[in-house]
Amino acid sequence: MKKLINSPETVVTQALEGVAIAHPSLRVDVENKVITRAGGPRQGKVGLVSGGGSGHEPLHGGFVGYGMLDAACPGEIFTSPVPDQMLIATRAVNAGAGVLHVVKNYTGDALNFQMAAELAGDEGIEVVQVVTNDDVAVEDSLYTAGRRGTGATVFAEKIAGALAEQGADLAAVAAVAREVNERSRSFGVALSSCIVPAAGKPTFELGDLEVELGIGIHGEPGRTRAAHTAAGDLAAVALDAISADVPVSGDLLVMVNGMGGTPLIELYVMFNEVSRYLEARGGRVVRNLVGNYITSLEMQGFSVSVCRLTDELTRLWDAPVDTPALRWGR
């Protein structure tokens, strides 16, 4: 296993120390593993907290800052954070207007955030939870743990963050986050697995001519294995799955996201294919993100997330944001 680490035991801590040095706009509590804005909360503003396992950077720590999150809780690699972290974060961002927890739909995240919300409630902090579950690869049924929260989480954090920055109340901020989740769908394809540092080898093996369809963000196998084909074909697989679930016409926000190990040049090829597919079906790609936003260590592959925009959601997307990973309008 070749990684740019010193040891599996020190990856998360040393990465957080690196983040702290690189980004003075953040306050990084390495010991407790909580990242907040250096300036602290603004009185009367709804606080936004998210979190999840490490290994998905820049999600979520890279999205802490003006116009987006107030705090992020990084857990161990691919492991949801614990209630202790979330409670510290919630207290830190409580500015008298309540706190929104943006929770990706995974059993661990759900259970830990639920515990934290109860503990925060016991301390008199109003917490509302919004769960993202945009991944169409998993069927949402009684027979699964439900659809996974993936790329739409980035959209929801930006748009809800913008509304909070404008002084909206907790109910409105939560409602817009839910709306973004409901209007978004995602699908991912992997060309490789990834190596969890403490595991020392890939979580699963893919042959030279194979891809994994319907992947998540934790290095786990997807729904099916398929033969590797051209970018256009893979884009179509992803978008066929999405458009089978929701219409993809109208104004769209589209993210072609790298899983961490795929070069930007390939992500742009994919975005080209994705745009053509959507435009051919009446979709107007009016906003986009192309790059690594919600990754899975060094997994090679991409995910595409499509959000059907409204004028209001577009306005909130365009609102100023100043975080390590997204920065515009300021």
Add this chain to the structure above:
Amino acid sequence: MDAEVFRAWIVSAAEVIEANRDHLTQLDAAIGDADHGINLARGFAAVVDALDAAKPGVPGAILTLTGNTLISKVGGASGPLYGMAFRRAGKALSDAADPDTSALSAALEAALAGVQQLGAAREGDKTMVDALAPATRAMAKAIAEGASQDDALRSLAEAAEAGALATIPMQALKGRASYLGPRSVGHEDPGAVSTALILAALRSAALAGR
């Protein structure tokens, strides 16, 4: 079984989890994200430290501290689920200094109820419940039939192990493995295996303590 036996149980559980860390990780790589062994090993190591520091005087307090520490240190689904299990068991034992086999059986049933309440898993979903439920049933049945403590704990451990093996043909309906759908069939569930290891440690600690 007094506090010393319970402490020995938890220490032994930590050792067996550490010894099986890679195995659990591999099981979790097949149908998950390859972190079960790592997370539980970290959690139980922290539990042993916490027990050394606090030295709870009664079995119930040992299990409660175990549960709380796991919640704070493990993360994922395992932290809250195992945390709840140990907390509920600890609460059931209350401040009894030397709970008997029946009291332990009731505590394990409380643990199971807590896990199912929190995680909503039923038997057959391919989770830790598939080891814990048959195990608690087997122990209760053995006690009802007049078994000795040794035999009751043997029934517990053996049923847990059999329950874990029985998860192999199941399709996962809960947790990360459920995303794989039919591809989760043919793999032993890591949570069921870790439960079986923990209950085996209970049996060996009780045997050694006599």
